[in-house]
Amino acid sequence: MADENNEMKEVKDEQELLGRVFNILRENNPELAGDRRRTVMRPPQVLREGTKKTVFVNFMDLCKTMHRQPDHVMNFLLAELGTSGSLDGQQRLVVKGRFAPKNFEGILRRYVTEYVICLGCKSPDTILSKENRLFFLRCEKCGSGRSVAQIKAGFVARVGRRKT
Numbered sequence: 001m002a003d004e005n006n007e008m009k010e011v012k013d014e015q016e017l018l019g020r021v022f023n024i025l026r027e028n029n030p031e032l033a034g035d036r037r038r039t040v041m042r043p044p045q046v047l048r049e050g051t052k053k054t055v056f057v058n059f060m061d062l063c064k065t066m067h068r069q070p071d072h073v074m075n076f077l078l079a080e081l082g083t084s085g086s087l088d089g090q091q092r093l094v095v096k097g098r099f100a101p102k103n104f105e106g107i108l109r110r111y112v113t114e115y116v117i118c119l120g121c122k123s124p125d126t127i128l129s130k131e132n133r134l135f136f137l138r139c140e141k142c143g144s145g146r147s148v149a150q151i152k153a154g155f156v157a158r159v160g161r162r163k164t
Contacts (some may be wrong), residue, residue, distance in 0.1 A: 023085060029164040041065050041112075044104040049094065056093035056104060066116050074153045075113060080107045 011153050042065075045057040056077075063070045074093060078085050081103065085095035117138035125140040128148070138145040 002103070030058065041108070044101055046099065046101040046104055048098065052096065052098070054095045054097060054099045055088075057150040059087075060091045062108065066112065066124070067126075072128070072151070076111050076115070077104070077107055079151050082108070099111065114135065115148055118142060118144060118147060 009117040010083075036134065041062060042058060042064065044059075047055045047057060049055045059073075060070060063073050070087065070091075074085070074087070075154045077093070078095070081095060081097065081099060083097045086095055088094050093153055115128060115135075115137065116124055116126060118137070118141065120139060121144075123139055123141040126143075127138050128134050129138065135150065136145055137148050142160070
């Protein structure tokens with residue numbers, strides 16, 4: 001009878017210790033407990049300027065939110081949209097052509113999955129650096145790294161006279 005009581009007490013002590021360990025783990029690593037912080041980005045504010053231009057008003061704010069260079073994001077957007085554009089004096093992205101906010105939203109989503117989010121821990125706390133003509137994405141949380149694809153220009157139509 002005494003042996004049985006000792007075993008029960010040991011099991012109870014083990015469970016208590018395990019519970020304490022798991023509580024400490026949850027406190028220090030909330031993402032392990034499933035309480036993932038969702039990174040929320042504001043949707044792109046897109047206006048039409050004239051009949052042939054689209055203005056992406058909060059472009060710089062979104063670049064700051066993602067911690068990415070505006071040039072890199074702009075090159076990706078323009079390549080995906082298959083058009084040209086530039087930053088104006090008020091740091092807004094002016095794009096040639098008529099595009100809906102949904103177009104920008106989808107492309108920004110692809111940019112975030114490709115160039116911002118860590119594949120290992122799904123954290124947006126990453127650094128994009130260029131080493132020897134290659135871009136590398138390094139995670140600040142888990143320390144993992146991977147190379148990311150170069151931005152390829154989309155289809156560009158040839159305008160003007162063709163060689164015969």
